[in-house]
Amino acid sequence: RKEVEQDPGPFNVPEGATVAFNCTYSNSASQSFFWYRQDCRKEPKLLMSVYSSGNEDGRFTAQLNRASQYISLLIRDSKLSDSATYLCVVKGAGGYQKVTFGTGTKLQVIP
Amino acid sequence: DGGITQSPKYLFRKEGQNVTLSCEQNLNHDAMYWYRQDPGQGLRLIYYSQIVNDFQKGDIAEGYSVSREKKESFPLTVTSAQKNPTAFYLCASSWWNNEQFFGPGTRLTVL
Numbered sequence: 001r002k003e004v005e006q007d008p009g010p011f012n013v014p015e016g017a018t019v020a021f022n023c024t025y026s027n028s029a030s031q032s033f034f035w036y037r038q039d040c041r042k043e044p045k046l047l048m049s050v051y052s053s054g055n056e057d058g059r060f061t062a063q064l065n066r067a068s069q070y071i072s073l074l075i076r077d078s079k080l081s082d083s084a085t086y087l088c089v090v091k092g093a094g095g096y097q098k099v100t101f102g103t104g105t106k107l108q109v110i111p
Numbered sequence: 112d113g114g115i116t117q118s119p120k121y122l123f124r125k126e127g128q129n130v131t132l133s134c135e136q137n138l139n140h141d142a143m144y145w146y147r148q149d150p151g152q153g154l155r156l157i158y159y160s161q162i163v164n165d166f167q168k169g170d171i172a173e174g175y176s177v178s179r180e181k182k183e184s185f186p187l188t189v190t191s192a193q194k195n196p197t198a199f200y201l202c203a204s205s206w207w208n209n210e211q212f213f214g215p216g217t218r219l220t221v222l
Contacts, residue, residue, distance in 0.1 A: 004153070034210055043201055043213035044154070087153070099211065101146075101153040 001026050004090050006102040014110050017078050021105045023088030024070045032091035033064055033071045037084045038104060044087055047073075078109045114138065115214035117202050122219045124189070124196065132187045132217045134202030143185035144203040144211060145169075145177065154201065160185055161207060189219065197221045 005024045013019045025033075033050035048055065050062040050071050061074040071090075075082055088102035115136040124130045136143065142161050146154040156169030160179040174193025179185050185204075189196045197220050203211040 008151075032210075041199075041218075043216050046210050046212065049210060099156070103151065103153045 003027060003100045004088055004102040006086075006088050006105045008103060009106040010108050011105065012108045012110055013078055015078060015080060017109075018074065018076045019078060019107065020072055020074045021086055021088075021107075022070050022072050023090075023102055023105075024068075025088075025090045025100075026069070027090070027092055028066075028069060030069075030090045030092050033062075034089040034091075035060075035062055035071075035073050036087040036089055036101075038087055039084050044101075047086070075107075078107075080109050080111060083107055083109045115202060115204055115212060117200075117214035117217050119217060120215065122217055124219060124221050126221060127191045129188055129190045130219065132189065132200055132202075132219070134185045134187065134214055135183055136185075136204040136214075137183060138204055138212070139182070140204035140212075141182070141207045142205050143179065144205075145175070145185070145187045146201045146203065147171065148199040148201060148216075157187065 003026050035047040036044040037047045038044040048057050048062050050064050054063040059076045063072045085104040085106045087104045090100050092098045118133045144159045145157040148154050155171050157175050158166055158177040160166035163182050166177050166179050176188045200217045202214040205211040
């Protein structure tokens with residue numbers, strides 16, 4: 001089983017739709033979780049951290065389910081500019097807290 | 112402006128040549144990282160450095176070398192021993208064990 005798994009998509013959704021991505025992780029000792037956004041042929045950019053109680057930033061909501069070992073990202077009222085690949089990132093515990101990147105979920109918002 | 116810069120943006124290498132990719136940051140971050148990204152794969156860690164004059168191998172260090180003589184700089188050398196060097200190389204920095212911020216990347220192609 002991969003350390004971090006994401007559905008590669010693509011998710012094709014109309015403007016204004018709500019879309020959700022899940023990401024599962026295998027190490028139950030993982031400590032920190034993030035969502036990054038990566039545009040085509042660009043560097044990943046931090047979208048948001050994921051907190052245990054869940055957190056929201058505008059149209060974006062991130063949640064963590066430790067019992068089932070997954071994190072989710074919900075995007076409401078999708079915009080054309082949301083089209084990108086969304087990377088799930090999981091940080092482990094201990095000395096060097098190893099960071100593992102998922103392969104990403106591609107979102108295409110259609111006019 | 113604070114940030115991370117990488118140069119060059121595109122690099123072409125002949126087989127058997129060593130090439131060095133530059134990474135500079137003015138964010139005063141302690142830690143710096145090098146990743147490689149291949150199509151359809153997540154980011155893979157090559158090397159990381161917590162402090163000046165210290166660095167550790169990541170998951171795929173073979174065929175690569177680094178130095179950390181200054182806090183701001185973490186150059187990566189791709190040696191001729193790296194069998195499949197064509198990839199997108201990303202440098203990142205962070206406060207130790209916090210979220211990472213990426214430079215714009217260098218696309219290396221072996222001719």
